[in-house]
Every structure is written in C-alpha cells, then in structure tokens.
Amino acid sequence: MKAFLILIDSLNRHFLPCYNPDSRVAAEHLTRFSEENITFDSHYVASAPCMPARRDIFTGRINFLERNWGGMEPFDVTLINTLREHGIFTHITTDHPHYFEIGGENYCQMFHTWNFERGQEGDVWVSRVKGSDIPEPHYGKVNNQNQLNRLAYTKEEEYPTPRTFRSACDWIDSNRGADDYFMMVEAFDPHEPFDCTENYKELYPDTYDGPYFDWPSYRALDEETPEAMEHLRNEYSATLTMMDHWFGRFIQKLKDTGIYEESLIIVTSDHGHMLGEHGFAAKNFMPAYQELVHIPLLVHLPGSAYGGKRIGSLTQNIDLMPTFLEYFKIETPKTVLGKSLLPVIPHDTPFRDQAIYGWFGKAVNVTDGTHTYFRAPVSEDNQPCFTYGAMPTTFLQYWDVKPGDYEAGAFLPYTDYPVFKVRFRVEGHYPECPDGLDYVRENLLFDIRSDPHQNRPLKDEALEAEMIEKLCAALREYQAPPEQWERLGIESCSGRK
Known part of the structure; x- marks a missing residue:
C-alpha cells in the first residue's frame, strides 16, 4: 500500500478555479486533480500558522489551545512514528525552512529519510560576509538572506519548490517496485516572498511601477496603494502557477509509473493568506477570516473511486492522521481526536457539528459550516x-x-x-x-x-x-x-x- 500527503503552504482557496470558477489564476493541474478526484468544500484548519498546523496534522490533535509555535513534543503520538511501528516506510521532501530553525524541532527527524531543498525565505543558505543589496524603495519586507538565496537559482528548475517536486519524482524512480510506504511532498510556494520566473509573471501583467513589493508586512495595510496590492496579488498568482506546474509534473510521474491508481493521495494546505481583503495582508494578527482558515482539501482514492465527487461535510486537518491510519489498516491511537475521512466519502454523511480554529493566545473561533463566530x-x-x-x-x-x-x-x-x-x-x-x-x-x-x-x-x-x-x-x-x-x-x- 502507498500513500502521499502533498502539503502546499499558504494556499488561498479563493485563487483556485476548482473552488472559485471566477478565479483568473492558471492552476490547471490542481483543477484537473479536483475534477478527477474528491473535493472537500468545507475543510478548515485547526491551528495556525505553519508549525502549529503541522503538529495538528502529525498528531490528530489541536495545538493552539495549549501552546504556541514550537517543535514536536517528546510525548506526542504521531502519524509518522505510528506508521513506522507498523512497518510502513516514511519519507519527506520539502523546501519549508522553518523545520530547520529554532521552533521547528523534531518534525522531519521522525521520518526514516528526509530531504530539504534549500533557499526559501530566510533560510541561512547562501553565505556572504558582505550581504546583498536591498531594493529601494520597497513596500513590505525585504530580507538580506533571501536576496542572497535568490542569487543561487536563476533557472526555473533551480527554484526551491521545483527542486522539491523534482526530488519527489527522483525518489519515485529510485524506489520502483517498492510497497508499504508513506511519502510527504511539501511545497513552500506560494508562501511569501512571492518569487518565480518571468514566464509566469507574464501571465499576470500589470502596469505597476511603484516600490519593490513581493513580501507583505504583517500589519494592516497603510502606505500600499491599490495598484501595489493588485501587483502583489499578481506576484502571488504567478508563484502559485509555477508551483501548480511542478505539482502536475509529480502527479504525472505517479501516473506514468502506475502508482497513481493504487495510492491514497491527499492534497491540502496549512492555512491561507490575506492579500488585501478586509484591509489586511499576510496572516497571524487579524481576525480568522475565511481567506485564512477555509482551506482546500482534495483526495484521490485508489482506483479513482468517487472521481468528481464534492463533499460538503465539515472537516479539519486533524482528520488527516486517522485517515492515513485507517487506509493502512492501523488502529487510531487513543490520543487522537480527529476522525478518519474515509467513512464520510461514499455518501457525504454528517461528520462533525462544529470545528474550532485559531492562533494560540488570540481569539478562539468556531464554525458549524453555516456561521462563524470569533x-x-x-x-x-x-x-x-x-x-x-x-x-x-x-x-x-x-x-x-x-x-x-x-x-x-x-x-x-x-x-x-x-x-x-x-x-x-x-x-x-x-x-x-x-x-x-x-x-x-x-x-x-x-x-x-x-x-x-x-x-x-x-x-x-x-x-x-x-x-x-x-x-x-x-x-x-x-x-x-x-x-x-x-x-x-x-x-x-x-x-x-
């Protein structure tokens, strides 16, 4: 048996045509994956942002009620360790730099093997004593380390997220004929800063000629003009489209090798991203609006069962761990509070009455699928x-x-x-x-x-x-x-x- 979790960071569902038919974003491979498989329409985060969301996914519990951003705890009962205990090989390939910074301990290290593609955001990768020139003037953030990192990738296939999907394809080729494994493929894009090659930016032309702007500050909008925000949305869209292209390359690899039809594949995000809605950009400090917490979830079952089906039942990321465990016929540990998604799929049966979500130490938010309350x-x-x-x-x-x-x-x-x-x-x-x-x-x-x-x-x-x-x-x-x-x-x- 084989299973894949494809985690795409900061994926705003309103930009995806499979959720918003009016979106002008080119995301043909995610759209096709949705059309061929099962699309969940009422899926929510539990904890946010990055590391709290991942602890939820790995433990089937809600992190934000008891702690802030941090590493996996030594007492956590995890998806990866449970799979390992039952003879399932585990591997992750990722370009997410927070795993390797203070506060990101013990996540990748759980896997049998892991691969880290360097260079995203402030990853301390390219080393220069002198530093880099900072574009001036600029809106939002500009990070010296990130500017240095960008010097190391000049062609599309050299960018971190394309390298991540390429490494996933290479892993598939290196493990032809293998069985009983779980693979996590994690793309940092379209997380900020929004950076991609010019051919993708050309798909979203604008006439903006103001300050350099591809990384919003974590605060309410102030000096940014409407033209600047439209430019930022275009930068996000272009980065999303580049990620989608390489996502499609990986899905095609699974199809070409015959793995696709015999595997469970789950595609989701950790949270969304604000791009001017309600007068905000980025995440973490504003109310938990839908753009941040109502996230995509696409599921492929072996044999493409239920292709094209849409599920309206209320679900959360804490439900991923028990879903993978049920698929591998492994009993769910008692510590897990999420529920397997597999029983809800055939008839879209009621799943939960409410879901809570949020950031540690801030508002606690609840939805029943019809209303939200902060x-x-x-x-x-x-x-x-x-x-x-x-x-x-x-x-x-x-x-x-x-x-x-x-x-x-x-x-x-x-x-x-x-x-x-x-x-x-x-x-x-x-x-x-x-x-x-x-x-x-x-x-x-x-x-x-x-x-x-x-x-x-x-x-x-x-x-x-x-x-x-x-x-x-x-x-x-x-x-x-x-x-x-x-x-x-x-x-x-x-x-x-």
Missing part, C-alpha cells in the same frame, strides 16, 4: 493564558521565561509526561506585528452562506448564544486547558466539565 479574550492583558510544553522554543527563539511565570508538572490530560506551564505574555511575542491583540478584541458573528466574504457582522444574541454553546462543546471535546473558559469569558457555559 470569540475574543475578555481581559486587556489576555489572562489567564498559559503555554504548555516540554520543548521551550517558539518562532526563531526560546521562551522568554520570567521568575514566577512557570510551573512544571503533568498538566496535560492525555500524557503523564512533565511539561512546563508558562504564563503567556503578549508583549514581545509578536515581533512582526507590534499591535499584538489589537485586531482581535471584538467578538464577531457571520453568516458565511449569505455573506461568504464576511463583510456584514451580525448582531443576534440568540444566535451568538448558540455559537457559544458550540464553542464550549468543542473546547470540551478537544480537551482545552481549563483557563480557556475564563480567558474567553464563558465560565458559565452549560455542561462544562
């Missing part, structure tokens, strides 16, 4: 709020632990492994967005059927009460730390245990 912290200092973990790292740094801020003990309900319980501080935690929690101080309620772009917040106390009950039900189901109810001001939520 529940904000009630106190100015966002307390009580604690980070739990044995890996004291977060994005590019170690935890900033002050005296009196921490305890150690067996605080998590699903493991006896001792962890730190550390008071979470807003100040200094969001270096890219000094506004911290400023944009998530308000509870927001939307009807996403009549208002899919979430432009018209509702004021409906009865409906809000219903969504609070669903939020509380999900918090109980996913074993949220007890202080979450107090932090969100819902201590009186009925049925709390």
Whole structure:
C-alpha cells in the first residue's frame, strides 16, 4: 500500500478555479486533480500558522489551545512514528525552512529519510560576509538572506519548490517496485516572498511601477496603494502557477509509473493568506477570516473511486492522521481526536457539528459550516493564558521565561509526561506585528452562506448564544486547558466539565 500527503503552504482557496470558477489564476493541474478526484468544500484548519498546523496534522490533535509555535513534543503520538511501528516506510521532501530553525524541532527527524531543498525565505543558505543589496524603495519586507538565496537559482528548475517536486519524482524512480510506504511532498510556494520566473509573471501583467513589493508586512495595510496590492496579488498568482506546474509534473510521474491508481493521495494546505481583503495582508494578527482558515482539501482514492465527487461535510486537518491510519489498516491511537475521512466519502454523511480554529493566545473561533463566530479574550492583558510544553522554543527563539511565570508538572490530560506551564505574555511575542491583540478584541458573528466574504457582522444574541454553546462543546471535546473558559469569558457555559 502507498500513500502521499502533498502539503502546499499558504494556499488561498479563493485563487483556485476548482473552488472559485471566477478565479483568473492558471492552476490547471490542481483543477484537473479536483475534477478527477474528491473535493472537500468545507475543510478548515485547526491551528495556525505553519508549525502549529503541522503538529495538528502529525498528531490528530489541536495545538493552539495549549501552546504556541514550537517543535514536536517528546510525548506526542504521531502519524509518522505510528506508521513506522507498523512497518510502513516514511519519507519527506520539502523546501519549508522553518523545520530547520529554532521552533521547528523534531518534525522531519521522525521520518526514516528526509530531504530539504534549500533557499526559501530566510533560510541561512547562501553565505556572504558582505550581504546583498536591498531594493529601494520597497513596500513590505525585504530580507538580506533571501536576496542572497535568490542569487543561487536563476533557472526555473533551480527554484526551491521545483527542486522539491523534482526530488519527489527522483525518489519515485529510485524506489520502483517498492510497497508499504508513506511519502510527504511539501511545497513552500506560494508562501511569501512571492518569487518565480518571468514566464509566469507574464501571465499576470500589470502596469505597476511603484516600490519593490513581493513580501507583505504583517500589519494592516497603510502606505500600499491599490495598484501595489493588485501587483502583489499578481506576484502571488504567478508563484502559485509555477508551483501548480511542478505539482502536475509529480502527479504525472505517479501516473506514468502506475502508482497513481493504487495510492491514497491527499492534497491540502496549512492555512491561507490575506492579500488585501478586509484591509489586511499576510496572516497571524487579524481576525480568522475565511481567506485564512477555509482551506482546500482534495483526495484521490485508489482506483479513482468517487472521481468528481464534492463533499460538503465539515472537516479539519486533524482528520488527516486517522485517515492515513485507517487506509493502512492501523488502529487510531487513543490520543487522537480527529476522525478518519474515509467513512464520510461514499455518501457525504454528517461528520462533525462544529470545528474550532485559531492562533494560540488570540481569539478562539468556531464554525458549524453555516456561521462563524470569533470569540475574543475578555481581559486587556489576555489572562489567564498559559503555554504548555516540554520543548521551550517558539518562532526563531526560546521562551522568554520570567521568575514566577512557570510551573512544571503533568498538566496535560492525555500524557503523564512533565511539561512546563508558562504564563503567556503578549508583549514581545509578536515581533512582526507590534499591535499584538489589537485586531482581535471584538467578538464577531457571520453568516458565511449569505455573506461568504464576511463583510456584514451580525448582531443576534440568540444566535451568538448558540455559537457559544458550540464553542464550549468543542473546547470540551478537544480537551482545552481549563483557563480557556475564563480567558474567553464563558465560565458559565452549560455542561462544562
């Protein structure tokens, strides 16, 4: 048996023709994959951004309720280790640099073998003492290391994401005749900075002649003109199209070798990306709008069963681990709280009543597929709020632990492994967005059927009460730390245990 997880970073579903027929983006290979296979229409993240999302995928649990960005924990029961215990060979090829920075520990190292294609974002790859020239003037971010890295790839096939898909094709060729394996192919593109060869940019011409701009800052839009934002969307679209081309090359390799028809193949993303919607760019600091959390999910079953089918049931990325395990006929560990997607496919049977999602220490958000509700912290200092973990790292740094801020003990309900319980501080935690929690101080309620772009917040106390009950039900189901109810001001939520 063979299975593949193709994870594409920062994939905004509104840019994909298979989800938005009005999209002008060329993504023919993802479109064809959708037409030939199963498309899930109501699929959501649980935790965001990058590493929290991956911990969700690998553990079948929701990360953001108990900790921020960080490595795999030593007590985590993971998809990869479970597969290995049952004789399934595992391999990952990726150009995602955060795996190899502080805060990305223990992810790739779980696999039997792994391959890292260098050069994305700030990957410390090309080494120059002097540094690089920074384009001036510019909007958003420009990173010296990234400018150096770009010197190393001048042809399309030399770019990191094309190299990632090429390495995946090479792995298939090197393992002809092999069986019982799981392969993860992970493309960093179209994650920012949006960088690709000119032939793809020519597909999205514009007349923009302003400051250099292919990497938005993590803040509300300010100086960027409408023309600049249209240019940024074109840069994103071009990078997406380049990724799609090489995705298609890999899928064709699977077809040419006969592997496609006999494999489970799941294609999804970790989260979306804002490109001017609601006056924002990037991610992480704004409300959890659909552009960020409502993500693509495409599934190929062996023999192309149910080709062209669309699934409306509400699903999340925590459901991927039990899906792969059921496919390999492996019992799902008790720690896993996601559910296999395989039983829902034949008849699109109801799957879950609600899904919660968000960023650690910010609003906790819930959807039932018809409405979304963003529940904000009630106190100015966002307390009580604690980070739990044995890996004291977060994005590019170690935890900033002050005296009196921490305890150690067996605080998590699903493991006896001792962890730190550390008071979470807003100040200094969001270096890219000094506004911290400023944009998530308000509870927001939307009807996403009549208002899919979430432009018209509702004021409906009865409906809000219903969504609070669903939020509380999900918090109980996913074993949220007890202080979450107090932090969100819902201590009186009925049925709390």
